[in-house]
Amino acid sequence: MTSIKADILAIGVHPDDVELSACGLMLQQIEKGRIAGILDLTRGELGTRGSAEIRAAEAKMAAEMMGVAFRGNAELADGFFENNPVSVKAIIPFIRAYRPEVVLINAPQDRHPDHGRAARLSADACFYSGLSKIETKWHGQIQNAWRPKAIYHYIQDEQLTPDFVVDITPFIEKKMEILRAFRSQFYDPNSNEPVTPIAQKDFMDFMYAKNKIFARSIPGAEYAEGFICHRIPGVKDIFDLI
Numbered sequence: 001m002t003s004i005k006a007d008i009l010a011i012g013v014h015p016d017d018v019e020l021s022a023c024g025l026m027l028q029q030i031e032k033g034r035i036a037g038i039l040d041l042t043r044g045e046l047g048t049r050g051s052a053e054i055r056a057a058e059a060k061m062a063a064e065m066m067g068v069a070f071r072g073n074a075e076l077a078d079g080f081f082e083n084n085p086v087s088v089k090a091i092i093p094f095i096r097a098y099r100p101e102v103v104l105i106n107a108p109q110d111r112h113p114d115h116g117r118a119a120r121l122s123a124d125a126c127f128y129s130g131l132s133k134i135e136t137k138w139h140g141q142i143q144n145a146w147r148p149k150a151i152y153h154y155i156q157d158e159q160l161t162p163d164f165v166v167d168i169t170p171f172i173e174k175k176m177e178i179l180r181a182f183r184s185q186f187y188d189p190n191s192n193e194p195v196t197p198i199a200q201k202d203f204m205d206f207m208y209a210k211n212k213i214f215a216r217s218i219p220g221a222e223y224a225e226g227f228i229c230h231r232i233p234g235v236k237d238i239f240d241l242i
Contacts (some may be wrong), residue, residue, distance in 0.1 A: 003138065004069055007034040009100035009148070011091075013118035014044040014078070015059035016182045020198075021154035022104050023066065023175040024168025024211070024225045030067045031171075037070040038063060039094050041118055042078035049193045050184030062181040065174075070098070079114060083121040091125035093136045096143040103148045107156040108228060111197075115156055123230055126151055151230035157197070162226030163233075165214045172211060172223040176204060 008029055012018040018026070018038050026036050040059060043052035050058075056073075063071040074090045081087050095103070105122040106115040128134055130147025137143060155162060168175065180186065184193075187201045197203075208223070215224035235241060 003097040004035060004037075006037050006069065006098040006100045008036040008102045008104065009039060009095065009098055010036065010104040010154075011039045011041065011106070011118075011122045013041045013076075013081075013106055013114045014047070015040045015055045016044070016062070016179075016185055017106060017115070017156065018104070018154075019062050019066070019175075019178050019182065020207070021107075021156050022225060022227075023178055024171045024223070025104070025154075025166050025227075026066055026068065027171040027174055028166065028168060035069050037068050037072070037098055037100075039091070040071070040073045041076045041091070041122075042081065042114075043073060043075070044078055046078040047185070048196050049191075049199060054184045055182070058182045058184060062178050065178045065181060081114075081117070081121070083117060083124060087121055088125045088128055089134070089136065091122065092129045092134065093138050093143060095126060095129040095148070096136060096146045097138045099146045100148050102150045102152065104152050104154055104227075105230075106153065107158065107160060108153050109158065109160070111157040119153055123151055150233065153228040153230065155226045155228065159210070159213075160226070160228060162214065163229040165217050165224040165226045167215065167218050167221040167224050168211065169215070169222045169224075172208070176207065179204070179207070 010018040044055045045052040106119040108119050109116045126148050132145040211223040214226045215221040
């Protein structure tokens with residue numbers, strides 16, 4: 001896997017987490033010329049629908065559609081990973097290899113217990129990645145320490161209150177198209193697999209509505225994504241907040 005300096009690294013515990021919750025922001029930033037990538041922590045092998053192999057192919061297609069520069073997988077155990085040294089050291093090499101300025105991570109709490117646990121794990125890995133006495137290697141080469149400047153939680157199933165919202169109106173249809181790349185996970189009238197909360201017939205309507213609710217804070221916007229700050233952000237100009 002080739003290393004490239006990234007502006008944004010989006011981390012999700014399951015393939016499709018990033019697409020569901022932060023795809024619009026990623027598309028916006030990529031259009032601005034910023035380098036963005038995705039790190040999936042697991043293969044989603046415990047998912048009710050599909051399989052690890054199917055989800056890997058879907059994730060690859062979604063990444064290509066989004067235009068991210070890279071997509072990696074930390075190969076942690078879906079459902080059974082822990083926030084421990086082994087898991088932290090599985091993530092640090094990716095952070096140090098791609099040296100992102102901004103990292104997006106799972107929701108701090110959510111219906112799926114993996115999401116909140118992954119949020120804490122990812123945030124801890126971002127911090128420990130900056131400690132030079134923790135040694136990691138990338139393709140056999142010792143890595144330099146790197147700590148991102150900012151960490152933001154995206155909002156997932158639970159309707160948490162965001163600290164800020166981002167207008168994704170120009171990208172909403174592309175986002176929905178990318179979501180449909182995960183065919184195994186969403187509604188399919190020809191599927192015999194069990195119905196899950198995201199595989200219901202009206203789930204895509206819910207996604208439109210959710211992004212519309214976030215947009216109410218932005219004059220003139222139709223769709224937005226919400227984010228929660230990991231720490232209090234600073235601004236150079238109060239007009240940046242308009």
